Amino acid sequence: MRAREPTGRPPLPGGRTLPDRAGSGGPAAVGGPRARGVPPPGRTAAPPAGRRRVSSSPPAGRSRPGCPGSPPVPVASAAGVRCSPRVPRPGRAGSAPPYAADDAAVTERAKVAEQVAQQCARHDRDGLLRHVTTANTARDLDRIRAALGEEKTSYLGYSYGTALGAAYASMFPERSDRIVLDSNIGDTHLDRDGLRRYALGMEQSFPDFATWAAARHDSYGLGRTPAQVRRTFFTLAERLDKAPVGGFDGSLLRQYTFGNLFKRTQYPKLAQQWQALAGGNGTAARRPLSQNATADEVPASFDNSLSVFLAVTCNDIKWPTNVDTYRRGVAEDRGRYPLFGAATANVTPCAFWPYAPAEPPVAVNDDGPRNVLLVQNLRDPATPHDGGKMLRQKFAARSRLLSVDDGGHGAYVLGDNSCALNTTTRYLVEGTMPAKDTLCPAV
Numbered sequence: 001m002r003a004r005e006p007t008g009r010p011p012l013p014g015g016r017t018l019p020d021r022a023g024s025g026g027p028a029a030v031g032g033p034r035a036r037g038v039p040p041p042g043r044t045a046a047p048p049a050g051r052r053r054v055s056s057s058p059p060a061g062r063s064r065p066g067c068p069g070s071p072p073v074p075v076a077s078a079a080g081v082r083c084s085p086r087v088p089r090p091g092r093a094g095s096a097p098p099y100a101a102d103d104a105a106v107t108e109r110a111k112v113a114e115q116v117a118q119q120c121a122r123h124d125r126d127g128l129l130r131h132v133t134t135a136n137t138a139r140d141l142d143r144i145r146a147a148l149g150e151e152k153t154s155y156l157g158y159s160y161g162t163a164l165g166a167a168y169a170s171m172f173p174e175r176s177d178r179i180v181l182d183s184n185i186g187d188t189h190l191d192r193d194g195l196r197r198y199a200l201g202m203e204q205s206f207p208d209f210a211t212w213a214a215a216r217h218d219s220y221g222l223g224r225t226p227a228q229v230r231r232t233f234f235t236l237a238e239r240l241d242k243a244p245v246g247g248f249d250g251s252l253l254r255q256y257t258f259g260n261l262f263k264r265t266q267y268p269k270l271a272q273q274w275q276a277l278a279g280g281n282g283t284a285a286r287r288p289l290s291q292n293a294t295a296d297e298v299p300a301s302f303d304n305s306l307s308v309f310l311a312v313t314c315n316d317i318k319w320p321t322n323v324d325t326y327r328r329g330v331a332e333d334r335g336r337y338p339l340f341g342a343a344t345a346n347v348t349p350c351a352f353w354p355y356a357p358a359e360p361p362v363a364v365n366d367d368g369p370r371n372v373l374l375v376q377n378l379r380d381p382a383t384p385h386d387g388g389k390m391l392r393q394k395f396a397a398r399s400r401l402l403s404v405d406d407g408g409h410g411a412y413v414l415g416d417n418s419c420a421l422n423t424t425t426r427y428l429v430e431g432t433m434p435a436k437d438t439l440c441p442a443v
Helices: 103-122 134-147 160-171 192-214 226-242 250-259 264-278 282-292 300-316 323-336 385-398 418-430
Strands: 016-019 153-158 176-182 372-379 399-407 438-440
Touching: 103 300, 103 323, 134 153, 134 160, 134 300, 153 160, 160 176, 160 372, 160 385, 176 418, 192 226, 192 250, 192 264, 192 323, 192 372, 192 385, 226 250, 226 264, 250 264, 264 282, 372 385, 372 418, 385 399, 399 418, 418 438
Parallel strands: 016 153, 153 176, 176 372, 372 399, 399 438
Antiparallel strands: none
8 A cells, every 4th residue: 555645743732642651670570561550661752842751651750731741541541450469479570471490381271371371361350451452542643632622643653552553543544643552562562372372582682791791701600701791590400490599590590681671771680689599599599470460369550450461361362272373482482582482472361361352463554654653672682673574564654664773672762773763753852754665783
């Protein structure tokens, strides 16, 4: 389909930009909506001149008058959506299942995943759970637009927010203005393939940490070369599986490492944790456990986040139900993505979800204005560059891909690349889309 050029007009007074707060923010939230009360993944751009922004929460903790919130409806509702799982390690760090060392571990995980799905259904007393979908959230966003009396909506979304933004731009192409999608899942929903790409992302982003740690071997003792740091990871994971330290086994080490590849500023904390675990220092190693929701009884805030993630992910598309499918996937990904593949290919509660999808996933619509800017780090631990390329192909002439030679989850504002910052801000403020796909060099 031929995409139409944007009008190039300046922003109309009273126009709104909707930054989605549902995206990145650590492993508990990757790929899914955030719990209510959790701040957005970072500061958002200043609104275009003469344009007020509808923000889900104030940027950088500052209040901004006249900015009503727009988090996903089930997340922001008074009761929230809660599965209230009371089972051992319901998912530990949230969206990624625990690492499966063998077939028996997949079988055990399937039992836990089934319990979680059953408890989600048991706690769905008001019937809300089955209606929590990306498509319905996009419809809610459009109702917000209409309630504000606006003809069009601009949108900035990260991580899962890219799926929501892609759905909105596809369902309401003529009512979408400037769409920026950063750290792309690759579609309008997260499916099993998308979850398995987390492991690809970890393989691509881990060398950044390994290089950083090798340069600081005298401080942390993790290896003098990136290859030695990688070997330290596998050696430590194997040792912890045999003899956990401070509640850390090999599976949790993998989850914790994955989550701390999201930002370069987290590298020192990650290196210190490895150092403590390698030295058998259980007291030091135990400190981060509360941050990773490893307890059998899940805190209410994490429960809401995990429950909404499951609702959206499992309702958007049907997942495989045969446990043998997951066993084969785990064996395959353990080989091709040894850092994390046997985790992300493992069984999720979606395999036992009590509700069938109410409608097919939103199809990406390439018939509409040329107004979708896809921003993507080359080395993202959760949403690899492939996700940006996939959406670029699906949106075709409606989109441009802004690739950034950097690691971490989130490029615009969340990263330090001035090219990415300036190019994206120019589009949001002036409506100037790059003429072609662009690579921002490393800084």
